Amino acid sequence: MKRLILSILFCLSTAFVFAQGKVTFSPAAFTAEDEVTITLDVTGTPLAGLDDIYIWAFSNDGVGGGKDALTNGQWGSSSDKAKMQKTGPNLFTFKFTGTTLFGQSPAELINFGFLAKTKDGSKQTPDYKPFKFDPLVFVPSQFRVFPAKMDYTDVTTVYFQQDLATDQNLQRMYNIKVNLTFYDAAGNAVGTKTGLVTTKESAVLFSYAFIPERVITLPAGTQLSKFTYQFTGSIKDASGADVSTSGPVTEVVYTVFN
Known part of the structure; x- marks a missing residue:
């Protein structure tokens, strides 16, 4: 019985992950001045099977001082600059640098979040957030x-x-x-x-x-x-x-x- 319950819980948790989609970053840790590549697997989300999806990003979720990404455009008509690159079945990537994407300085950027959507906003993933920017590390100098x-x-x-x-x-x-x-x-x-x-x-x-x-x-x-x-x-x-x-x-x- 215990094994059966654990198996059910594992299946449910796996289904939940696929329903949410999967996000990875390269590099895994980054500052607001680093170029970052987001890879999003939309398997199990309303965007599964589509060829064209767009990122909708926002900074400083829950901490104040946030802005929408300069690439967002309007909800009903995403900017072409927000289009994610399809790299495989249900796999999409997007490259960005925090300071450029949000038009904010490193001192202003604490974290960010995003979702993926169709150009007209009729379908979308859940929010993926928050992802923290690492503080800048200085090199001692005169x-x-x-x-x-x-x-x-x-x-x-x-x-x-x-x-x-x-x-x-x-x-x-x-x-x-x-x-x-x-x-x-x-x-x-x-x-x-x-x-x-x-x-x-x-x-x-x-x-x-x-x-x-x-x-x-x-x-x-x-x-x-x-x-x-x-x-x-x-x-x-x-x-x-x-x-x-x-x-x-x-x-x-x-x-x-x-």
Whole structure:
């Protein structure tokens, strides 16, 4: 009797999986900046046996700040960009990069979900969700920015890791501050702030976090294309007097997500 019950439960669970369809990803784990391939098996779903199906994707399910994928189109008329590629009987794939698909920065993307449908929305699979984006892993360097990709409305943090400095003056620098300059779409400087006090996160790591519109006054209608940053500070000369010094000017280009 026990074996019979277990067999029934196994059959029911297997039928449930096929009724839901099966989703796999390549790579299995990914960040919002990685190219990912979804493979969907629609066996047992209302889309089984069809040749043309479309993905309908959405970000940040249940956590707020979500958006529909830019490829979705309208429910009754999916965009051709959302068409999944048929690779076998009931097997379909779709390639995407999270930041491009949703028009959001890595810092804004936590998870995503999707379903598959006919172009006119008359048939669909259940929702498949949520699938989490892994956090970006940074490579320690003398100067770096987080996130690696951002637009000008995002919170951005610039870092100076002093123990990785190759210049002796930077290795000895103290009272560390940062200068920021912002540029419009034509490459014109529209605002500069100097001597911004950094946060000392450890004995060797200094940072400054900002949103441009809180650092400078942006002219109405201005869209920023990039910014530069430069860490500055002081060192002692041979007589023990304070002498100003600075690191290189580093340029960061903003990403346009939508």
